[in-house]
Amino acid sequence: MDLLTGIFITPFAEMIGLPDLFFQALWDGFVSGTLYGLIALGFVLIFKASGVFNFAQPILVVLAALALISFYKMGVPAWISVVLVLIMFYALAWLIERLILRKLVNTDGNILFMSTVALSFIIIGAAQWIFGGRPSSMIHKELGFPVGSVEWPMFGGGVYFELLDISAAVVAVLLIVCLGLFFSRTKIGRGLRAVADDHQAALSVGISLNQIWVIVWFVAGVVALVTGIFWGARSDVSFALQIIGFKALPVLIIGGFTSVPGAIVGGLMIGIGEKMFEIYWGPLLGSGVEGWFAYFIALGFLLFKPQGLFGDKIIERV
Amino acid sequence: MFDEKSAETVLDVSNIEVVYNNIILVLRGVSLSVEKGGITALLGGNGAGKSTTLKSISNLLKSERGEVTKGSISYNGKNIKEFNPADMVKMGVIQVMEGRHCFEHLTVEENLLTGAYTRKINSSELKDSLELVYNYFPRLRERRKSLAGYTSGGEQQMCAIGRALMSTPETILLDEPSMGLAPQLVEEIFEIVKQLNEKENVSFLLAEQNTNVALKYAHKGYILESGRVVMDGPAKELRENPDVKEFYLGMSEEGRSSFKETRSYRRRKRWL
Numbered sequence: 001m002d003l004l005t006g007i008f009i010t011p012f013a014e015m016i017g018l019p020d021l022f023f024q025a026l027w028d029g030f031v032s033g034t035l036y037g038l039i040a041l042g043f044v045l046i047f048k049a050s051g052v053f054n055f056a057q058p059i060l061v062v063l064a065a066l067a068l069i070s071f072y073k074m075g076v077p078a079w080i081s082v083v084l085v086l087i088m089f090y091a092l093a094w095l096i097e098r099l100i101l102r103k104l105v106n107t108d109g110n111i112l113f114m115s116t117v118a119l120s121f122i123i124i125g126a127a128q129w130i131f132g133g134r135p136s137s138m139i140h141k142e143l144g145f146p147v148g149s150v151e152w153p154m155f156g157g158g159v160y161f162e163l164l165d166i167s168a169a170v171v172a173v174l175l176i177v178c179l180g181l182f183f184s185r186t187k188i189g190r191g192l193r194a195v196a197d198d199h200q201a202a203l204s205v206g207i208s209l210n211q212i213w214v215i216v217w218f219v220a221g222v223v224a225l226v227t228g229i230f231w232g233a234r235s236d237v238s239f240a241l242q243i244i245g246f247k248a249l250p251v252l253i254i255g256g257f258t259s260v261p262g263a264i265v266g267g268l269m270i271g272i273g274e275k276m277f278e279i280y281w282g283p284l285l286g287s288g289v290e291g292w293f294a295y296f297i298a299l300g301f302l303l304f305k306p307q308g309l310f311g312d313k314i315i316e317r318v
Numbered sequence: 319m320f321d322e323k324s325a326e327t328v329l330d331v332s333n334i335e336v337v338y339n340n341i342i343l344v345l346r347g348v349s350l351s352v353e354k355g356g357i358t359a360l361l362g363g364n365g366a367g368k369s370t371t372l373k374s375i376s377n378l379l380k381s382e383r384g385e386v387t388k389g390s391i392s393y394n395g396k397n398i399k400e401f402n403p404a405d406m407v408k409m410g411v412i413q414v415m416e417g418r419h420c421f422e423h424l425t426v427e428e429n430l431l432t433g434a435y436t437r438k439i440n441s442s443e444l445k446d447s448l449e450l451v452y453n454y455f456p457r458l459r460e461r462r463k464s465l466a467g468y469t470s471g472g473e474q475q476m477c478a479i480g481r482a483l484m485s486t487p488e489t490i491l492l493d494e495p496s497m498g499l500a501p502q503l504v505e506e507i508f509e510i511v512k513q514l515n516e517k518e519n520v521s522f523l524l525a526e527q528n529t530n531v532a533l534k535y536a537h538k539g540y541i542l543e544s545g546r547v548v549m550d551g552p553a554k555e556l557r558e559n560p561d562v563k564e565f566y567l568g569m570s571e572e573g574r575s576s577f578k579e580t581r582s583y584r585r586r587k588r589w590l
């Protein structure tokens with residue numbers, strides 16, 4: 001009886017009793033959700049265009065953040081550093097296409113996956129060699145993102161909004177809207193989706209796979225940079241940051257591996273869900289719920305809706 | 319009307335040999351030519367090398383680990399060896415692959431739009447091209463908003479041909495348009511091919527197993543067997559040829575034969 005009350009009554013009573021705490025949790029969950037969504041987005045882009053689960057995506061996030069900081073420390077102005085990182089990612093995308101993807105066209109998905117595993121270790125090694133491995137702090141202040149927080153009085157209490165979180169959410173939303181338009185409205189976006197559907201057919205109508213792959217890896221790099229800046233700002237930038245990649249997995253399973261909006265909705269579900277669960281149901285199960293909640297939900301999706309909420313419909317003609 | 323004698327050759331395949339994965343020899347010296355404004359049929363059974371021939375012309379072969387090891391292919395007098403498929407599309411040669419290969423998760427209209435990928439045109443020209451395709455395939459206009467994966471086999475074939483048409487091709491390499499379609503639909507598709515050939519002046523190289531229909535619409539034909547051209551000539555002559563009649567059209571000299579009689583080949587293939 002106690003257990004049932006603990007599950008079905010107490011949490012909701014608390015939500016109503018302390019609405020400010022509820023909104024604080026909601027906002028915190030929303031922010032980490034958008035950031036999870038961003039990481040997942042990087043995976044989705046590459047998976048869509050080349051059918052590859054890009055194991056190297058989390059390390060791209062670290063690489064972006066490290067490179068950005070290093071350029072700044074060398075004395076390059078902050079925004080010029082951003083441009084330099086973008087140029088670097090374009091070069092990287094080109095190299096990856098030339099040296100890896102081009103040779104492996106039309107091979108099995110597992111072979112491509114393994115090549116991204118190899119790639120991620122090569123990048124780790126190279127990044128450590130070039131940029132060093134010491135944790136350093138992000139240069140978001142120098143980039144002009146506001147710091148500090150505002151308190152918004154609400155229901156007798158107050159909800160704190162970190163200004164940086166607000167900018168993260170705004171930038172993420174902008175990025176997603178732009179990508180959505182890019183995919184659905186532009187010729188290259190259509191080409192990207194065509195390649196995702198059928199490599200051979202895309203080739204046959206004259207879409208250049210090489211060009212598409214360079215573009216998509218570059219766009220994934222841009223997403224990695226944005227993610228790197230905002231995750232880096234919340235904690236230090238070091239190779240440990242790649243752990244967040246594991247959070248992207250359940251997000252992908254929930255949202256679907258091929259859907260841009262899916263990545264975002266999945267991210268928000270995980271972000272908000274795990275915060276709520278931790279605060280209201282956590283005490284019942286012992287703490288640390290945040291760690292496994294996402295995987296628990298993902299498992300449910302795998303069992304009952306394997307393509308995720310927004311994944312490509314599994315088309316079966318009867 | 320198409321006149322084979324006076325037409326110029328656009329595509330010339332000369333004695334090509336194709337090897338997959340560096341080891342599997344699929345074509346052993348295939349030569350053929352396609353005339354401007356004509357429909358050329360490439361006939362033969364499963365594994366005869368029809369698709370491979372088409373893919374070596376559109377240069378899709380490389381992405382399947384195949385390679386033209388001997389001989390040469392030239393289009394409008396230019397050797398195509400170094401071109402990639404996109405270059406070929408820009409030159410006016412586009413392949414409609416066997417089994418349609420529509421982009422399942424794109425709508426029919428988006429599928430058509432991808433066909434214009436290599437063209438640098440503005441949106442009004444793009445609209446005109448779409449309009450042209452919809453006029454030939456009114457059914458596609460009705461289904462334009464649905465995902466291609468949910469359309470019927472016939473509609474997918476139309477979608478694939480329409481998509482190719484969007485690139486304003488000079489020559490379409492059409493691989494097995496009849497595959498898996500009801501006889502009535504096959505006729506419908508071939509009628510449209512004929513119209514495109516006559517009105518839009520598109521040349522076709524057509525790989526088909528359905529010899530009967532193909533020879534009805536084609537101007538000339540080649541018969542491929544185990545990677546070799548074993549016979550060629552104007553479609554009319556091929557239709558009358560006793561060997562073709564027996565082995566490809568299922569008729570013996572006394573007319574249609576029963577299964578009992580055709581179980582073993584009575585006539586030796588003269589060309590082997």
